[in-house]
Amino acid sequence: MSTAPVISAQNLSLTFETNDGPVHALKDVSLDIEKGDFVSFIGPSGCGKTTFLRCMADLEQPTGGEITVNGVSAAEARRARAYGYVFQAAGLYPWRTIGGNIRLPLEIMGYSKADQAARVRQVLELVELAGFERKFPWQLSGGMQQRASIARALAFDADILLMDEPFGALDEIVRDHLNEQLLRLWARTQKTIAFVTHSIPEAVYLSTKIVVMSPRPGRIADVIDSPLPKERPLDIRETPEFLEIAHRVREGLRAGHADD
Amino acid sequence: MSTAPVISAQNLSLTFETNDGPVHALKDVSLDIEKGDFVSFIGPSGCGKTTFLRCMADLEQPTGGEITVNGVSAAEARRARAYGYVFQAAGLYPWRTIGGNIRLPLEIMGYSKADQAARVRQVLELVELAGFERKFPWQLSGGMQQRASIARALAFDADILLMDEPFGALDEIVRDHLNEQLLRLWARTQKTIAFVTHSIPEAVYLSTKIVVMSPRPGRIADVIDSPLPKERPLDIRETPEFLEIAHRVREGLRAGHADD
Amino acid sequence: ADDVTLQLKWVTQAQFAGYYVAQDKGFYDEEDLNVTIKPGGPDIAPTQVLAGGGADVAVEWMPAALAAREKGLPMVNIAQPFKSSGMMLTCRKDAGIETTDDFKGKTLGVWFFGNEFPFLSWMSKLELPTEGGEDGVTVLKQGFNVDPLLQNQAACVSTMTYNEYWQVIDAGLTPDDLNVFKYEEQGVATLEDGLYALEENLADPAFEDKMVRFVRASMKGWKYAEENPDEAAEIVLDNDASGAQTEEHQKRMMGEVAKLTAGSNGALDEADYERTVQSLLSGGSDPVITVEPSGAWTHAITDKALN
Amino acid sequence: MIWLVFAAVAWAFGMWVNIRLARLRPARWVSFAAPLVFGATLIAVWEGIVRGLEISQVLLPAPSLIALRLVSSLDILWVDFVQTVLKGALSGYVLGCGAAFLIAVAIDRFPFLQRGLLPVGNFVAALPVIGMAPILVMWFGFDWQSKAAVVVVMVFFPMLVNTVQGLQATDAMQRDLMRTYAASYWATLFKLRLPAAMPFVFNGLKIGTTLALIGAIVAEFFGSPVRGMGFRISTSVGQLALDLVWAEIVVAAIAGSAFYGAMSLFERRVTFWHPSQRN
Amino acid sequence: MRSSFLPVLTVVGVLFALWYAAAVWLNADWTYDKATRSGETVTATSLVADTWAQKKPKLPAPHQVASEIWDTTVMKKVTSKRSLVYHSWITLSATLLGFGMGTLLGVLLAVGIVFNRVMDMSVMPWVIASQTIPILAIAPMIIVVLNAVGVSGLLPKAMISMYLSFFPVVVGMVKGLRSPDQMQLDQMRTWHASAGQTFWKLRLPASMPYFFTSLKIAMAASLVGAIIGELPTGAVAGLGARLLAGSYYGQTIQIWSALIMAAALAALLVGIIGLIQRVTLKRMGMAR
Numbered sequence A, B: 001m002s003t004a005p006v007i008s009a010q011n012l013s014l015t016f017e018t019n020d021g022p023v024h025a026l027k028d029v030s031l032d033i034e035k036g037d038f039v040s041f042i043g044p045s046g047c048g049k050t051t052f053l054r055c056m057a058d059l060e061q062p063t064g065g066e067i068t069v070n071g072v073s074a075a076e077a078r079r080a081r082a083y084g085y086v087f088q089a090a091g092l093y094p095w096r097t098i099g100g101n102i103r104l105p106l107e108i109m110g111y112s113k114a115d116q117a118a119r120v121r122q123v124l125e126l127v128e129l130a131g132f133e134r135k136f137p138w139q140l141s142g143g144m145q146q147r148a149s150i151a152r153a154l155a156f157d158a159d160i161l162l163m164d165e166p167f168g169a170l171d172e173i174v175r176d177h178l179n180e181q182l183l184r185l186w187a188r189t190q191k192t193i194a195f196v197t198h199s200i201p202e203a204v205y206l207s208t209k210i211v212v213m214s215p216r217p218g219r220i221a222d223v224i225d226s227p228l229p230k231e232r233p234l235d236i237r238e239t240p241e242f243l244e245i246a247h248r249v250r251e252g253l254r255a256g257h258a259d260d
Numbered sequence C: 001a002d003d004v005t006l007q008l009k010w011v012t013q014a015q016f017a018g019y020y021v022a023q024d025k026g027f028y029d030e031e032d033l034n035v036t037i038k039p040g041g042p043d044i045a046p047t048q049v050l051a052g053g054g055a056d057v058a059v060e061w062m063p064a065a066l067a068a069r070e071k072g073l074p075m076v077n078i079a080q081p082f083k084s085s086g087m088m089l090t091c092r093k094d095a096g097i098e099t100t101d102d103f104k105g106k107t108l109g110v111w112f113f114g115n116e117f118p119f120l121s122w123m124s125k126l127e128l129p130t131e132g133g134e135d136g137v138t139v140l141k142q143g144f145n146v147d148p149l150l151q152n153q154a155a156c157v158s159t160m161t162y163n164e165y166w167q168v169i170d171a172g173l174t175p176d177d178l179n180v181f182k183y184e185e186q187g188v189a190t191l192e193d194g195l196y197a198l199e200e201n202l203a204d205p206a207f208e209d210k211m212v213r214f215v216r217a218s219m220k221g222w223k224y225a226e227e228n229p230d231e232a233a234e235i236v237l238d239n240d241a242s243g244a245q246t247e248e249h250q251k252r253m254m255g256e257v258a259k260l261t262a263g264s265n266g267a268l269d270e271a272d273y274e275r276t277v278q279s280l281l282s283g284g285s286d287p288v289i290t291v292e293p294s295g296a297w298t299h300a301i302t303d304k305a306l307n
Numbered sequence D: 001m002i003w004l005v006f007a008a009v010a011w012a013f014g015m016w017v018n019i020r021l022a023r024l025r026p027a028r029w030v031s032f033a034a035p036l037v038f039g040a041t042l043i044a045v046w047e048g049i050v051r052g053l054e055i056s057q058v059l060l061p062a063p064s065l066i067a068l069r070l071v072s073s074l075d076i077l078w079v080d081f082v083q084t085v086l087k088g089a090l091s092g093y094v095l096g097c098g099a100a101f102l103i104a105v106a107i108d109r110f111p112f113l114q115r116g117l118l119p120v121g122n123f124v125a126a127l128p129v130i131g132m133a134p135i136l137v138m139w140f141g142f143d144w145q146s147k148a149a150v151v152v153v154m155v156f157f158p159m160l161v162n163t164v165q166g167l168q169a170t171d172a173m174q175r176d177l178m179r180t181y182a183a184s185y186w187a188t189l190f191k192l193r194l195p196a197a198m199p200f201v202f203n204g205l206k207i208g209t210t211l212a213l214i215g216a217i218v219a220e221f222f223g224s225p226v227r228g229m230g231f232r233i234s235t236s237v238g239q240l241a242l243d244l245v246w247a248e249i250v251v252a253a254i255a256g257s258a259f260y261g262a263m264s265l266f267e268r269r270v271t272f273w274h275p276s277q278r279n
Numbered sequence E: 001m002r003s004s005f006l007p008v009l010t011v012v013g014v015l016f017a018l019w020y021a022a023a024v025w026l027n028a029d030w031t032y033d034k035a036t037r038s039g040e041t042v043t044a045t046s047l048v049a050d051t052w053a054q055k056k057p058k059l060p061a062p063h064q065v066a067s068e069i070w071d072t073t074v075m076k077k078v079t080s081k082r083s084l085v086y087h088s089w090i091t092l093s094a095t096l097l098g099f100g101m102g103t104l105l106g107v108l109l110a111v112g113i114v115f116n117r118v119m120d121m122s123v124m125p126w127v128i129a130s131q132t133i134p135i136l137a138i139a140p141m142i143i144v145v146l147n148a149v150g151v152s153g154l155l156p157k158a159m160i161s162m163y164l165s166f167f168p169v170v171v172g173m174v175k176g177l178r179s180p181d182q183m184q185l186d187q188m189r190t191w192h193a194s195a196g197q198t199f200w201k202l203r204l205p206a207s208m209p210y211f212f213t214s215l216k217i218a219m220a221a222s223l224v225g226a227i228i229g230e231l232p233t234g235a236v237a238g239l240g241a242r243l244l245a246g247s248y249y250g251q252t253i254q255i256w257s258a259l260i261m262a263a264a265l266a267a268l269l270v271g272i273i274g275l276i277q278r279v280t281l282k283r284m285g286m287a288r
């Protein structure tokens, strides 16, 4: 492609100082994400996926290397509200109803009242939570909370979506449904998506690019460009191409684990 | 079998009163779990799996029907420390290190100091967290926290294990590893396990009995007794029997969703 | 009318009846004065209020006034309605106190907050150290009331003839249970309630004139109160905003206060002044004042007021 | 006039230094320097204004005079400090906080007490301590015991309210976990509720530090032996020795700040896990 | 509400029993003192009778206080200077004004401290130091100075109330405003919420449990402040003046009735805050 990458990491490193010594969460990670890419991150637990996403979001300061988002620093991109972020835990505010939680970023970004209401209704339907608008978070099941937090990130228009295991707590059916919805949304809006998952099929099904990471210190073990077409019915998951990519991912993961 | 069921629910119902009307989480659920059973619960998000498990654990009072555990009431069983419980969210105490969190139930149940240390070391290894004993919860990744909470439930000897999506936040490799470990533990100790999951293969791979639930009000849609042998290598997952059961579970789930 | 603010030394009670009577009977009005009477309290130092400009004239005891003067606050006595001292030490007989010789080794309650000076000079005259021990006396800072005596925490407490003494009696001790030592009789009396104003203000003839009229009306009030003690007590009660004073106590207090004001026409008696100064100067190692004050009093006001 | 200009300049300079300090990387010395600079600024401004406006020394003495007095009266100040802070405030603080803590735990333990004692406790604890002071002096005598009693009453309420609130500060899942262990009341108390309550408990303890000092000093106004900070203050006001009054106040402020600071350090060690301490 | 009736009654009952017993115990000295001086002998019944009926007891019996309160509230016109209702009202107005000002100041300072590093580092230690100044010592000076510049009446008292009440609010609110966890703050960052938005939508709601706890303490402190403020105003009026006057004349019954009145006032005010707390937290979904 001719355009500059949307997200570009060069030799990114991050070390946490803890009470018993430093933890190297990321080490010399370099990656370019182009506009319209759907990039999945997959890797063993604790390998630095969340940390990497947090660096993109300017929630963590790398201790080495550089990261740019939309051509500017991560901080500037954050200030320009370039992305929506779905956290690994739902993190809903207990004093706001589900509707209120989803409305929160809209209020902050100054959407009109009418627009707010319309968007809340729309995303609640998308994640199949219509009717739960006025419940409080603790009145919802774990999966429902997770869906509410996805809805919150989708409610406003950001070109980039950073999603940290958004579908971890969902059953296969809902998950399939949301996978489809997400692909449709992505195709329609041309968003760039960075997506952490533990499910190999999900990674393969969704992505144009799969990044396999290996643990401590977190490094990129493999980057797989998917040859699958943009149009992906659910049963593409039974095709040989699909299974082949899945196999490659699995091998990459296994290698990473052996490292450990 | 001749022995009485370990867990027996008869016409169990539970209705939550909320600010905008009652929510029927469980309705007329009847189920017997025999000693040594490995029962998986699978069902759409919000269908009442957690609620059901919480009833078994005497953390929620059913509004109708009856439940007995080990032949006595759920409350008595709880007081007899009949079970270990893994919550859907990790729920580690922030003021204790990972080691301290795992030690917590051991301290409460009066294990000796030496025993405590040995057990903590052992379960930490089991969940591959050796070396993180002295870290605090917020210094761990989501998946690592989840594993710590599993370790906490495994550290003491309870005949019953109640596990609410314990492996939701884990990658496939770790998950496979822990699945194997769990099966081995189960075979060795003859524990009775109730296990909530969203992964159909996981449910089929682990269980002797799969309970498919359908949502609002939560009911049991299907109970499938697994014909798989007790000895289960990982590649059993490619056998036709396996795939057939998986298919039946998927159908049950889909039916439940159609209800919705 | 000219505004005058008067700061009292203590709460509203018959000790200050003269001023309330003058107010109530319109004596101040007659002099074309608009007087505001500010009651005092346990933490109000009239000297400080005067310094802060919160009052034009204050009721204060001479030891405190002279000490303040030495601290650089030029207070001047412009009138002295109280001729004699009402201070005394009230002791329990059952604590073994018959004469001043029995003080040794005992605990005595004393008022501080500028009121301790007469006591200290008396003790130095008796050559009793106030640091405690066998040969000295242990001093307690007495609170607002006579509890230490009633609770047997002190052998003697400070009382005024017109006030605290009667509280001891009211509490159930009889005069037979007590021995009292009046400062007046011990020869260590210092001048009590006088009227003080700031030197720099007095330099202003208009202010001086105001004070003349004020003193004249106040003395008229005092004399009226002496002659009509019950009515004066009623007036005081009417002015007590706290509603806590009792009629019985105020009438009795007025009777006692009248004995102290009886000998005064308002003008300061130079001999009394000298005696006070000498007593304060002789305060042993830590005298209240170190040098003979000058200009601490004036007859200018009373001379004009009383003629 | 010169002095007023001096005050203004001192103010501007102090603020400038602190803003510069705040931009530096956080370091231990900065967190010490900043309040010192701020304090020095305040003192300079005070000196400037007192001299500039020629405020009478019997109303508000200049800091320089207070400092002189402080140095020359160290012996008196020490005696007063021992009497008021070490004997009165400290013992009362320990007793009062301890009692409030235990009662809060008891209230939390027995729903009967929670419903019965908490309203009554709130009522009793809301007795204005100032009014209690003369009574307590009457009951406990003139020496430090009555001052300690006043301090007990003073620190009791903040400690009680905070501890009760703190003991309720656990979340549902944390409590459920304990239920699954069939943890005894005591185990739940020591392993969950108390640790979770600590941030609140320290709130109470910190507020208590300053209250203890005020209480001990104020109680001396209602009767005392002839030493103690409260005694010295009230006596010296009567004698217009305002420099000594302020010297005592300085000592009180230093003692109180040190006390509070010690509690904060302690808090940092105990509640390191709380978000407010992690920043 | 009804379920707390019996427990409260029981506790109050026990308290009164203790009180009566303590009255006997504390007042006995004086009874014996009197008896030895008059040569009478003291029997158990005469001891109890006397200790519960002394004119200036060390600890008045509950019924003595009750009848004094009855006499000075119900039996007096509320405008009378001898009515406790009148004095309570005077104290109450200063308390409320001071509480309002103190809460405002406390919250403002806490906000400044949480959002501004300069303030956090330099002001907090001095806020603490300010609280160690014995207020009773400088209250008269404050009143004298304010009087000198022509401020008198309610305001000086309210300022002392404010001085005492703002501190608990600062301490509690600083903690409360810092209580949101890292993820909640991170969320705000991802939306690039302004400092103001983070405050209104996250920090403030999260601080509510701390806020109400602080308010309760501040209210109690504010009442103490108002009472302190009434002492050096010349003990003119208000519950503080009653306390002082009672104390000055050794009228323990009068002291106790003023004390009980003040405590009732404080309990009422704290109770109102508790009520607001319950309603607010419930509406915010924070009370379960």
Ligand SMILES: Nc1ncnc2c1ncn2[C@@H]1O[C@H](COP(=O)(O)OP(=O)(O)OP(=O)(O)O)[C@@H](O)[C@H]1O
Pocket: A138, A139, A140, A141, A142, A143, A144, A169, B016, B017, B018, B023, B024, B025, B043, B044, B045, B046, B047, B048, B049, B050, B051, B052, B088
């Ligand atoms: N405390 C509560 N108050 C009110 N409603 C509740 C409460 N807890 C759960 N519910 C409701 O009960 C239903 C079942 O919840 P439950 O947590 O059992 O679902 P679940 O099957 O575990 O779902 P998931 O897979 O998403 O965790 C949901 O609709 C939820 O909204």
Ligand SMILES: Nc1ncnc2c1ncn2[C@@H]1O[C@H](COP(=O)(O)OP(=O)(O)OP(=O)(O)O)[C@@H](O)[C@H]1O
Pocket: A016, A017, A018, A023, A024, A025, A043, A044, A045, A046, A047, A048, A049, A050, A051, A052, A088, B138, B139, B140, B141, B142, B143, B144, B169
């Ligand atoms: N605040 C922190 N302080 C110290 N160490 C941390 C901190 N946050 C993360 N780490 C460490 O950094 C490493 C990477 O963590 P990260 O959260 O990025 O993992 P992850 O890939 O997201 O794992 P998971 O799939 O389990 O969520 C882990 O070893 C973790 O212990």
Ligand SMILES: Cc1ncc(C[n+]2csc(CCO)c2C)c(N)n1
Pocket: C009, C010, C015, C042, C043, C111, C112, C113, C115, C142, C143, C144, C145, C160, C163, C164
């Ligand atoms: C703190 C305190 N200081 C002084 C006195 C004594 N005092 C000052 S004026 C006056 C005349 C009263 O009748 C008396 C006795 C006290 N009682 N309490």
Ligand SMILES: [Mg+2]
Pocket: A049, A050, A051, A088, A164, B141, B142, B143
């Ligand atoms: Mg993660």
Ligand SMILES: [Mg+2]
Pocket: A141, A142, A143, B049, B050, B051, B088, B164
């Ligand atoms: Mg669940």
